[in-house]
Amino acid sequence: xxxxxxxxxxxxxxxxxxxxxxxxxxxxxxxxxxxxxxxxxxxxxxxxxxxxxxxxxxxxxxxxxxxxxxxxxxxxxxxxxxxxxxxxxxxxxxxxxxxxxxxxxxxxxxxxxxxxxxxxxxxxxxxxxxxxxxxxxx
Ligand code: GTP
Ligand code: MG
Numbered sequence: 001x002x003x004x005x006x007x008x009x010x011x012x013x014x015x016x017x018x019x020x021x022x023x024x025x026x027x028x029x030x031x032x033x034x035x036x037x038x039x040x041x042x043x044x045x046x047x048x049x050x051x052x053x054x055x056x057x058x059x060x061x062x063x064x065x066x067x068x069x070x071x072x073x074x075x076x077x078x079x080x081x082x083x084x085x086x087x088x089x090x091x092x093x094x095x096x097x098x099x100x101x102x103x104x105x106x107x108x109x110x111x112x113x114x115x116x117x118x119x120x121x122x123x124x125x126x127x128x129x130x131x132x133x134x135x136x137x138x
Contacts, residue, residue, distance in 0.1 A: 001077050001078050002076070002078065005073070005122070007073075011106075013071060028083075030083075031077065034135050039070070040065055047129075060110060093112055094108075094109075
């Protein structure tokens, strides 16, 4: 299979949705091959979301992602990146399809419960950003 990277964002951790979200992910056929809870510094959050530097919401995004603990994971499945984007739904939960993680667990566009890599290259970069080889179980 292929891999994708995901992160349960601070809003969903605060709302006690970690277990529910991991359950949806596993039931959808993804294998969790790495998992940890951590609190990103502002500096690390800025690096993680570097592609969004310069956008109007960048500072808000960095502040939010570093506001509390997140749950990071690497997921394995055939067609992982594309299938996972489908499972999480549109960036804005108002536009997310029924049954998607964002439809079920997100508050709004800025607090949308979960991240999913947008390409194989991003998945690789993001997985390496959070995990070393001893923490990944392929
Ligand atoms: P991620 O999986 O988190 O990368 O979301 P995405 O790929 O669906 O969206 P994108 O990469 O375009 O944006 C990254 C994150 O920035 C989103 O998940 C939102 O939380 C946040 N974001 C995007 N647009 C806006 C916006 O207009 N306002 C605010 N406050 N946040 C935004
Ligand atoms: Mg994105």
